[in-house]
Amino acid sequence: MLFNSLDFAIFFPIVFALYWLVARNLTLRNVLILVASYTFYGWWDWRFLFLIAVSTLVDFYVGKKMHKIENKKKRKQLLFVSLLVNLGFLVYFKYTNFFIESFVDSFRLFGKELEVSTLNIILPVGISFYTFQTLSYTIDIYRKQLKPTNDIIAFSAFVSFFPQLVAGPIERASHLLPQFYKTYTFNYKLVKSGLLLMAFGLFKKMVIADRAALYVNQVYNNVDDYGGVGYIYATVLFAFQIYCDFSGYSDIAIGLGRTMGFDLMKNFDSPYISKSLTEFWRRWHISLSTWFRDYLYIPLGGSKKGKYRTYANLFIVFVVSGLWHGAAMTFIIWGAIHGIILMIEKGTFTFRKRLFNKIGLDKNNFSNHLFFGFIIFTIVCFGWVFFRANSLSDSLQIVSGFFSDFNLGDMFKKETYLIGFKPNEFKVITIAILMLFAFEYFHKKHNSIKFLNNQSTLFRWSFYLSIVILIMLFGIYGDRNIQEFIYFQF
Template sequence: MLFNSVDFAIFFPIVFVLYWLLSRNLTSRNILILVASYLFYGWWDYRFLSLIIISSLVDFVVGKMIYKAESKKNKKLLLCISLIINLGFLFYFKYTNFFIDSFINAFALFGKELNITALNIILPVGISFYTFQTLSYTIDIYRNQLKPTNDALSFFSFVAFFPQLVAGPIERASHLLPQFYVKHKFNYNNVKTGFLLIGFGLFKKMVIADRAAIVVNQVFNNPELYSGVEVVLATILFAFQIYCDFSAYSDIAIGAARTMGFDLMKNFDSPYFSKSITEFWRRWHISLSTWFRDYVYIPLGGSKKGKYKTYANLFIVFVVSGLWHGAAATFLIWGAIHGFIIVLEKATNKERKKIYNKIGLLSNKFSGKLFFSMITFSIVCFAWIFFRAPSFDTAMTLIKSIPTNNFIIFFTDDLYKLGLDRYQLVILTLAIITLLMLEIINRRKNLVVFLKNQLFVFRWMVYLSIIFIIIVFGVYGDNDTSQFIYFQF
């Protein structure tokens, strides 16, 4: 079930009303959440509900057994059971065909053709997200950082919690699970800010992301037809498409959860204003980057075993992150680019600061912030080419065509071949500028608090304007009403 669908527009108000009617009875409330979550997920394909149930059951039982186990050996054995089952599902559905194709290509290099075909495997929506969420539970128990729960209903509801089930944020049990043990009191401010976040998320998804998708799909699916500024424009629009698409999901998830009294972690923090790739990853998909830090980078040794080992660990984490996003060489390259730049930033940190000081390019000045933000955004956009391209050859075709100059497109009817006319392109540009301005203001002064302190008439003018824009330019505008990008991961 999509957040931007009529189905969800009917589903969520019903769940919201029933939730608060049952809120005094904790058991009834959690039963409602679990049933609603399974209905939400099963709306896509009920057959894959079994995977969520199995993962939940395995980690609920294994978590209790790890806590009771007396020897370190038995604890490790039990943790391995959880890892094998959960990662086994993930690898089968997500990576089987990748390794089959790699195996075939490896033999083809030596002139040997294998008569093997890829399997017809459907990737379950959100499997990477709920797998990481349940794994963090058992790993934290193994590390003695968390005690297992005896409340099966709360645990199953925690794993399947519908607002963030499919595309995060990836929550830790230590933060979200205890919220299923307490009765939440109806809070008007939480409900109001929650629906405001939902509205803002729908604006980003339906007005910006889905409109940008038209140009992006046109160029990336037909790379031989485009060059120069067309490729640059499509790449920049993809940067905003994926950000608005993914952060919109997080906004709606956080907002929906907040209306029911739940607090989900922040997943994005204006990442395109970052002044380095290191800072970018502190602001982009925060729940995933912190997950990799805690469960991959630190177990590898983190920064405790010398600088070269630290560089290797950082690079490995980003290559693994690339593989997590998709079973393709393009995702590995995307992860490797980010890993390489972060290692380079860390290795040259002192030297770069000295150079910047000498030439007067300080990061705390406006000129410095603008310069470093533009450089960082350019690197991120270049890496996005590999992320979005359907193949390595497509990515290279697009990159090679960038030096070609064809700025005349903006003054001729050739603009139509990008899929959007000038009117729609202006709407998209204004929407992106509005988004960036709102993020700048929000970093200086919380917009929710700001609106809260305004007159009733002004607040409702803002609310009604958001609804109007979503309906006119989102529901009835020229856009590609596709599912959220991160559903495929």
């Protein structure tokens, strides 16, 4: 079920009304959340509910058993059961065909053709997200940082919580699970702010991301028909598409949780204003980057085993992050690019600090922010080429086209940057992106929710209504562009 669908527009008000009717009865409330969450996920394909149920039951009983045992070897064996089940599902459904194709390609390098076909495997929506969420529970119990729950209903609701089930934020059990033990009273201001955040998320998704997809898909699905400038426009638009698509989903998820009294973690923090790639990853998909930090980077040794080991750990984490996003060489290269740049940033930190100090780039002013922001945005966009391209050959053609097919004069030709767009559509998305940046800047400076609460009732409701009208007027609907959220495929 999609947040931007008619099905969900009917589903959520029913769940919302029933939720607040039974909110004071903790058990009944959690049962309702569980049923709603399984209905939400099963709407896509009910057969894959079996995977969530098995992961839930295995981790629930492993966690209880592990907590009672002090023997380290037996605790490791129990943790291995959790890892085997959860990662086993993930590897089978997501990577089996990738491994088969890689195996065949390796023989092809030596002139051998193997008659091996891939399997007909459907990737369950959101499996990468809820797998990492439930694994954090058993790992934290193994580390003795968390006590297991005895409430199977609350734990099942935690694993399958429908607002963030299929695309995050990836919550930790230590943060979200205790919220299923609390009763909440209806809070008008909290519900209102949640609904406003949902509306803002839908605006980002339907007005910006889905409209940008019109052009991005046209270029990236037909790379032979375009040149350097067309590639650049499409890549920059994809940067905004993926940001508005994914952060829009996170906004809707956080807003949904808030309308029911739940607090979900912040997942994005204006990443495109970052002045370094390190800062970018503190602002982009925060729940995933912190998960990899706590459950992979630090266990590998982090930065405590010398600089070369630190560089290796960074590189490993980002290659694994690339593979987490997708079973293709393009994703691995995308992760490797980020890993290499982060290694360079870390290795040249002292040198860069001295150099920037000498030439005046260390000052905290607008021009320096703009300079570094442009460089990091360019690097991130270069990486997005591999992330978005349909194949490795397509990505290499696009990168090559940036330099070989680039003609500065083409940038000012309407036919170059309006392919796939009507002129008015181009104006709409340009204005919408500028509105987004203005809103995010204002929100960081003044907190838009507090600002709105201090305004008159007429002003507030005029603002709310204007967002709804903008979504209805400029949001993409219909067969022309039925768009799932990008991160559903991961």
